[in-house]
Amino acid sequence: MSEPAVVFEDVGYAYEEAPHEAVSDINLRIEAGEWVGVTGPTNAGKSTLCLLAMGLAPHFFGGKLRGKVTVLGTESRAIKVIERSTDVGLLFQNPFTQISGARERVHEEVAFGPECHGVAPAEIEARVGEAMDLVGISALAARHPLDLSGGQLQRLALASLLAMRPKVLLLDEPTSQLDPAGTAAIFEVLSGLHQSGITIVMVEHRLETLCELCPRIVAMVTGRILADGAPQEVFNREVVQERVGLPVYTRLARSAALPAPRPVRLSESAKAFRTPIA
Amino acid sequence: MPDISLEKVLFSYPGGVEVYPEPGLTLALESGVTALVGENGAGKTTLTKLLIGLLRPRSGDINVAGLDVSKTTVAAMAKTVGYTFQNPDDQLFERTVKAEVTFGPRVLKRPPADVERGVAAAIKACGLAGKEDVHPHDLGLSERKWVAIASALASEPSVVVLDEPTLGQDYPSRQRLRELVMRLGSEGKIVLVVTHDMDFVGEACPTTVVLSHGAVRYAGPTSNAFGDRALLKEAGIEPPHVTELAQAIGLRQCVNEAEFLATWRR
Numbered sequence: 446m447s448e449p450a451v452v453f454e455d456v457g458y459a460y461e462e463a464p465h466e467a468v469s470d471i472n473l474r475i476e477a478g479e480w481v482g483v484t485g486p487t488n489a490g491k492s493t494l495c496l497l498a499m500g501l502a503p504h505f506f507g508g509k510l511r512g513k514v515t516v517l518g519t520e521s522r523a524i525k526v527i528e529r530s531t532d533v534g535l536l537f538q539n540p541f542t543q544i545s546g547a548r549e550r551v552h553e554e555v556a557f558g559p560e561c562h563g564v565a566p567a568e569i570e571a572r573v574g575e576a577m578d579l580v581g582i583s584a585l586a587a588r589h590p591l592d593l594s595g596g597q598l599q600r601l602a603l604a605s606l607l608a609m610r611p612k613v614l615l616l617d618e619p620t621s622q623l624d625p626a627g628t629a630a631i632f633e634v635l636s637g638l639h640q641s642g643i644t645i646v647m648v649e650h651r652l653e654t655l656c657e658l659c660p661r662i663v664a665m666v667t668g669r670i671l672a673d674g675a676p677q678e679v680f681n682r683e684v685v686q687e688r689v690g691l692p693v694y695t696r697l698a699r700s701a702a703l704p705a706p707r708p709v710r711l712s713e714s715a716k717a718f719r720t721p722i723a
Numbered sequence: 724m725p726d727i728s729l730e731k732v733l734f735s736y737p738g739g740v741e742v743y744p745e746p747g748l749t750l751a752l753e754s755g756v757t758a759l760v761g762e763n764g765a766g767k768t769t770l771t772k773l774l775i776g777l778l779r780p781r782s783g784d785i786n787v788a789g790l791d792v793s794k795t796t797v798a799a800m801a802k803t804v805g806y807t808f809q810n811p812d813d814q815l816f817e818r819t820v821k822a823e824v825t826f827g828p829r830v831l832k833r834p835p836a837d838v839e840r841g842v843a844a845a846i847k848a849c850g851l852a853g854k855e856d857v858h859p860h861d862l863g864l865s866e867r868k869w870v871a872i873a874s875a876l877a878s879e880p881s882v883v884v885l886d887e888p889t890l891g892q893d894y895p896s897r898q899r900l901r902e903l904v905m906r907l908g909s910e911g912k913i914v915l916v917v918t919h920d921m922d923f924v925g926e927a928c929p930t931t932v933v934l935s936h937g938a939v940r941y942a943g944p945t946s947n948a949f950g951d952r953a954l955l956k957e958a959g960i961e962p963p964h965v966t967e968l969a970q971a972i973g974l975r976q977c978v979n980e981a982e983f984l985a986t987w988r989r
Contacts, residue, residue: 486893487865538864538891595810596763621891624763624919626959650893653964690894693922693964693980700984711964715971718987 448518450613450644451475451498455512458493458502467493468668471512477612480635480645482659482676484652485689489665491648492538495615498646499535500526517612531562534606538617538648543602544590551593551601552577552586558609569608576607579634595622603631607638614638616647632658652692656680656709664689676709726913727752727774727882732783734769742766743937747783750932750939752915756908758928758945759917762959766937767917768809771884774915775800788881788913802831805875809886809917811859811867820846820862820870821855827878841877848903849873850896864891872903882913889920901927921949925963925978933958945978 456471468490475481483491496502500521503510514521517532537543548554555573564572577583580600585593590601599622606614619635620628636658639645649655655662656676664672664679666688672679679685680695691699694714698707701718708714731747743766750770759767772778774787776797785792788803805827808814817823824845828838846852849869854862859870868888875883885904889897904927907914916928924931924945931948933941935958941948949955949962969977969986977983 486895487863594763618891624959625961626762650891694968697965697968697980697983700980701987711967711971714968718968718972 447477449474449515450477450479450517451646452515453494453497453512454515456497456514457511458497459509460502461507463508466668468497468665470669473663473670473673475644475646477644478639478642479661480639480659481647482655482662483646483648483665484650484655484662485665485671488667490668491665492617493668494665495535495617495646495648497521498613498615499533500524500529501535527561530558530609530611532611533613533615534609534611535615536602536606536617536619538621540595540598540602540622543605544598549589550586551582551588551590554590554601555604555608558605562609572608572610576604579607579637580604581630596624596627599623600627600631603634611643613644614646616645618648618650628654652680652690652709653694653711656692657711677706677713680709681706726754726788727915728784728786729770729773730784732773732780732785734773734778734780741937742769748937748939750942752913752932753930754908754911754913755930756904756914756916756928757930757932758924759915759932759934760919760921760924760958760960761934761940762936762957765934765958767934768886770934771806771886771915771917774882774884775804775806801827801880802878803880804882804884805878805880806884807868807871807875807886807888809890811864811871814871814874815859815867818858819856820851820859820873823859823870824851824873824877827874831878833878837879838877841879844879845873845876848876848906850899865893865896868892869896872900880912882915883907884915884917886917887919888916889918889923897923904928919959921961921963922965924948925965926980933960935959946976946982949978950976 453471453473457466457469459466485491497514498516502508504526545554545557548557552573555576556569559569559572577586580603582600582604585597620631635645662676662679663670664685672682672685680691692709695707695709698717703717708717729748729750731749733743733747735741761767773780773785776792776795790803815823817826825842828841849872851869851873859867888900904914918924928945931945932939940954949966963978965977965980965983969983974986977986
């Protein structure tokens with residue numbers, strides 16, 4: 446069996462000067478090539494989980510880390526974030542945070558990461574073209590990053606990560622600024638990356654979307670993992686229903702008193718609602 | 724006379740193309756909750772900024788709750804319209820939640836008793852009780868959005884405009900938002916919700932306006948808004964999940980969960 450992509454062992458983390466830990470007792474093992482959805486209410490610790498996997502917590506944010514976070518075989522304490530960024534990319538919740546601010550054109554911004562890592566110019570050019578094409582911003586190449594809309598900025602941030610050719614992608618609400626058509630386009634890109642073997646950890650509030658896309662879901666509440674498993678397993682647990690909420694389909698099946706296990710996706714739901722109750 | 728009316732409104736950003744094609748945007752809205760939906764760039768946010776005079780049309784008439792917007796300053800519009808930006812960080816600047824929510828009615832020089840009543844009600848309705856003394860920027864994005872909404876409500880405006888209120892909100896928060904807009908609607912206020920979240924539209928907004936490429940393509944009951952598949956595609960809209968499910972099992976069109984369950988039980 447190949448090396449796991451992300452491993453959290455008894456991890457707790459408190460931000461600088463925070464009275465409580467933002468996450469506690471996190472044990473999580475994500476194999477290479479998995480696509481894991483992370484969800485939970487506000488302040489569940491989802492973004493902190495991403496920052497820990499990237500190493501920004503504690504390297505950038507300071508604070509106090511307990512336990513071990515190991516990504517691609519290296520513990521986060523033993524590697525700088527700049528070295529980590531060769532293999533791991535983090536998409537911030539707010540795409541504005543991601544932009545370097547040092548580049549005046551979209552294509553230069555996409556090239557920024559590989560340039561910082563000393564990738565050869567010809568190779569950079571190829572990667573930048575490919576990344577912009579993939580997320581659909583080639584037409585914006587000559588624009589100033591700060592002139593872009595929220596949705597365009599989110600695509601640019603993703604392209605900048607892809608130009609690094611990461612093995613692991615950490616995505617904090619990757620489509621929060623996009624309309625449904627833009628969202629569908631980005632999820633198609635992610636599906637392609639998943640098929641090519643890239644590991645994806647994705648924070649997302651829209652449970653219906655998570656259940657359609659991710660074979661595995663981690664539900665968090667107040668800094669702890671509440672449930673971890675296949676979507677149908679996770680959303681059939683009473684405690685998840687109460688504290689995280691349910692996909693529309695599961696909630697409808699519950700209101701209609703359909704028998705458990707209740708459906709989480711459209712296709713299963715249609716089947717369940719068509720079957721007459723004995 | 725409708726509560727909001729736009730008549731042949733033309734507008735373009737400096738150096739940009741026309742947002743609303745000739746002969747301009749014409750739209751009438753009654754009191755109650757209306758969803759404004761359509762693809763990125765359709766002209767939704769521009770429309771809301773025209774309503775409060777933050778942007779001025781090149782031609783056309785805009786009336787909001789009896790006010791001719793062209794003859795009213797943005798500051799005067801703020802007495803009538805409570806507005807929340809898509810990004811709460813565009814409008815938060817005070818040091819505590821309480822000060823932020825109080826800012827609007829205070830600068831409008833409302834009587835102290837009215838200020839106190841409006842602020843207390845807004846803080847309660849937005850789930851911010853107990854957080855009055857917190858710095859807004861110490862809150863998460865979802866809670867900062869609630870501070871922005873509370874700030875818009877505190878002046879007790881007769882028109883409320885919410886730009887993408889469900890973005891980044893978890894389920895309990897969405898439920899609170901639904902209850903809030905439905906209550907405002909039942910109190911006879913004009914509530915305009917700009918959103919891509921069709922589940923929320925089906926649950927909370929009885930009327931829907933579909934804007935696509937700057938033109939009104941549908942204005943009417945939400946229950947009939949999701950029938951035209953070609954239009955939905957053009958306007959970048961995915962119907963509510965319940966609508967998809969109802970269609971998949973051959974039920975008549977449903978736009979919210981209660982309607983689905985009632986139809987299915989029959």
